[in-house]
Amino acid sequence: xxxxxxxxxxxxxxxxxxxxxxxxxxxxxxxxxxxxxxxxxxxxxxxxxxxxxxxxxxxxxxxxxxxxxxxxxxx
Amino acid sequence: xxxxxxxxxxxxxxxxxxxxxxxxxxxxxxxxxxxxxxxxxxxxxxxxxxxxxxxxxxxxxxxxxxxxxxxxxxxxxxxxxxxxxxxxxxxxxxxxxxxxxxxxxxxxxxxxxxxxxxxxxxxxxxxxxxxxxxxxxxxxxxxxxxxxxxxxxxxxxxxxxxxxxxxxxxxxxxxxxxxxxxxxxxxxxxxxxxxxxxxxxxxxxxxxxxxxxxxxxxxxxxxxxxxxxxxxxxxxxxxxxxxxxxxxxxxxxxxxxxxxxxxxxxxxxxxxxxxxxxxxxxxxxxxxxxxxxxxxxxxxxxxxxxxxxxxxxxxxxxxxxxxxxxxxxxxxxxxxxxxxxxxxxxxxxxxxxxxxxxxxxxxxxxxxxxxxxxx
Numbered sequence: 543x544x545x546x547x548x549x550x551x552x553x554x555x556x557x558x559x560x561x562x563x564x565x566x567x568x569x570x571x572x573x574x575x576x577x578x579x580x581x582x583x584x585x586x587x588x589x590x591x592x593x594x595x596x597x598x599x600x601x602x603x604x605x606x607x608x609x610x611x612x613x614x615x616x617x
Numbered sequence: 618x619x620x621x622x623x624x625x626x627x628x629x630x631x632x633x634x635x636x637x638x639x640x641x642x643x644x645x646x647x648x649x650x651x652x653x654x655x656x657x658x659x660x661x662x663x664x665x666x667x668x669x670x671x672x673x674x675x676x677x678x679x680x681x682x683x684x685x686x687x688x689x690x691x692x693x694x695x696x697x698x699x700x701x702x703x704x705x706x707x708x709x710x711x712x713x714x715x716x717x718x719x720x721x722x723x724x725x726x727x728x729x730x731x732x733x734x735x736x737x738x739x740x741x742x743x744x745x746x747x748x749x750x751x752x753x754x755x756x757x758x759x760x761x762x763x764x765x766x767x768x769x770x771x772x773x774x775x776x777x778x779x780x781x782x783x784x785x786x787x788x789x790x791x792x793x794x795x796x797x798x799x800x801x802x803x804x805x806x807x808x809x810x811x812x813x814x815x816x817x818x819x820x821x822x823x824x825x826x827x828x829x830x831x832x833x834x835x836x837x838x839x840x841x842x843x844x845x846x847x848x849x850x851x852x853x854x855x856x857x858x859x860x861x862x863x864x865x866x867x868x869x870x871x872x873x874x875x876x877x878x879x880x881x882x883x884x885x886x887x888x889x890x891x892x893x894x895x896x897x898x899x900x901x902x903x904x905x906x907x908x909x910x911x912x913x914x915x916x917x918x919x920x921x922x923x924x925x926x927x928x929x930x931x932x933x934x935x936x937x938x939x940x941x942x943x944x945x946x947x948x949x950x951x952x953x954x955x956x957x958x959x960x961x962x963x964x965x966x967x968x969x970x971x972x973x974x975x976x977x978x979x980x981x982x983x984x985x986x987x988x989x990x991x992x
Contacts, residue, residue: 556694583981596665
């Protein structure tokens, strides 16, 4: 999937993955897509909840070798 | 203003001593709904940390200034961030060291009572998970029952009391938490007893726990007697200690009874559960003090923090012991079952020795409430 920006939050623990993602999201325009790579397991529940609260859409979510990847479209 | 880091032990004292506390829980709503720090006089506000990144001004009016405020999250990081924001806004706050992870692990030893000839019985209350473990002490010996996985807590407590752990029991193969029994036995040379009916697939050596088995603890010969009491699992066994206490495992709780479905089909074991609760236990002395392996709600705690009640009182008050009609009993315990505990299948595998996860994986498996009861 294509994205307009990538956030590498691997190795960071809560709350930093979301803090960085939010900062990056603030620079995007509505409809653009952000890719986030994170290793903190808390992200599994927190990212969808954060996206929902902010009106964003999680387009795709995959897990590979302990790395969780989200593609989130700005709402 | 000031920020304090409070260990789980401090919050445990607040629960036990009935103190007030305002908890700002910054985990996501689902996590909060599923499981939180329960206190008799605790108040809560749940706002996920990711909704506070732009500032906490909006929630300031909801946070009291006349009582202790504790910020809580899963592992500490987010609660610390929010605590710092509150502090910058002029508030005195604390955050929970290690988050809910450490709350889930905290154990509070509380003396339940005295036994013959100077013996003592202690209950180890795991407030965050609702697990109860026991140590019986007599002379220079001790027996441990239903130990949770933090073996060092038990080893250190025994050392402090100058006793050697000789016997380690599990009332059944646990499905909601990882047993520390085998590790304590390995560290002390004690015998580890488990019901062969529950341990059919176990890959380690153990001593068979059979109905009627008695062991003696210490010079004063305090007796620990096994009573086969199936229903939660097929091997569930209760213990009568010093003719004074009845350790019921997950068969009978203070305000509920054991669920029969975690290791098999509810339908198969509901008859056993009925038989244990309505016949075997009825034959016991009503003055026995029931000590269960769990509590489900904070109201089950006594004023001193223990979870204990006279058997005769439970016959009178516990709803699960007062369903006269057998068909109705069957439907209550098979049709109204709560969700199963987190990772219960994996936890059973760990307790049978079939898988050996590392500490972090064990912590993840044990997240959440125990859910061993049906009300």
